[in-house]
Amino acid sequence: MANSRLYIVTVILVVYWSATLLNLRGMRASGLISSICLGAGVLVPAVLLVGLALVYMAQGRPVQLDMTLSADNWLPLNDTRESLVLFLSFIFGVVGIEVSASHAREVHNVRRNYPIAVFMAAIIGFVLTLLGGLAVAVVVPANQLDLVSGSVEALQMLLGIWNLGWLLPVVALLVALGAAGQVSTWVVGPVKGLWAAGRAGNLPPILQKTNSQGVPRNMLLIQAVLMSVVALVFLVVPSVNDTFLLLTSAAVILYAAMYLMLFAAAIRLRYTCPDTLRPYRVPGGQSWGLWLVAGVGFITTLACLFIGFLPPGAGIGAVPYALAMLATLLVMLAVPQILYKWRRPEWARFETE
Known part of the structure; x- marks a missing residue:
């Protein structure tokens, strides 16, 4: 399914439009669901993946990652262009933390608590990304690694070792919920910042309109339409x-x-x-x-x-x-x-x- 372009586009459209409609109901509802999705769909699978990878290594099983201390391993630049482009994928995983600033006014004692929350989020995100990537590289051979579903492949292999394959659909569902929670968080953050700038006179009235929940509905809908167009790229590139x-x-x-x-x-x-x-x-x-x-x-x-x-x-x-x-x-x-x-x-x- 990971290589089915039509399936990927369908999932993107369903998840993004669902997140958009959810955010139209207001920050309280979307915030609660996003928190649940991120906790269950990011932290739980990440801890499970890293934990199983550690047990895998502790039992002396074959490690697919070359861990010798050499310059080629620390700076894998056999294909410089490909390595640099993959580096962007890692960078993209940690950008966007400033989007939370659009919710700063809803934080108690924002002067103290918001910086602490941002620093903690940055540290946790970096650690989970690093350890999760290493866990995947330890288990999945490099020539079989898929950029889209690598974590699920690693979990499938790890769970299969201990005859826990029946857990894979559950974990995959949690990962999907985590991704949906991240989308829900990203949907409204940039729009709220743009809406605040628009109220200063930088956007026409039609883009400043909000619904009964105080959500800029027109901007959210326009964003969803543009995102739908971008998703169609999966149908064009082979x-x-x-x-x-x-x-x-x-x-x-x-x-x-x-x-x-x-x-x-x-x-x-x-x-x-x-x-x-x-x-x-x-x-x-x-x-x-x-x-x-x-x-x-x-x-x-x-x-x-x-x-x-x-x-x-x-x-x-x-x-x-x-x-x-x-x-x-x-x-x-x-x-x-x-x-x-x-x-x-x-x-x-x-x-x-």
Whole structure:
């Protein structure tokens, strides 16, 4: 099923539209379901996968991952382009944590608790991603590894060793619930941030409208339609793995552009508005702490932006791919500029319904 393009598109559409309709019911309902899905569908399968992999290694079973301390293992650059593109997949797994800022006002004692929650989420996410990836690499041979369903393949092999294969459908269902919970979280976060900017007069009234639950319904529906169009890429590109990497690269490029502006804006605002009271301030005196954090982030993000222009698969031409990514980036950057240029003073006075 992992290689059935029609099946993948159908699942994407069903999950995304379900998450959209759920978020239209308000933050309380979507937040509760997202928390349950993430707990049961991310933490439980991750702990099970890592735990079984540790038992697998402790019993002296064959390890598929070459763990010798050599330069080739620490920096596997036999295919530099492919390694760098796969690096983007790892980066994409840890981006987006700033989306939670759209819910900061709903946090008790936000000045103290929100930074703690963000740091904890970053650490937990990094550890789970690292250990989960290593667990898969330990069990599944590299030539059999699938980027889309690698974790499920590893669990299938591990559960089969101890005759626990009957648990696989349960674990697969939990993983699916976890993915759905992540989608639900991502659906409304960016929209709320864009809606807040729109209320300042940057978006037309039709995009500022909210339903009875205070959710910007029109923006959510437009986002779902655009996401449905993007999902159709799976029907065009022959390889599911190449499609996965293609969409990941496109997302990382767009995210990188946003992060570059975010880091640059943080440094600029430190000098143009130094006395503005903010819920959180990067430690390190007046400027060096911010320059260190934002500078490292800017350089890393810039590298990811350039890597994103490398084609993810052997069957994809370098020039057409780079031009397609560049066109996508320019269009996405042009849309807010056009809206900003066309903004009207009366838009800022619009009241939500």
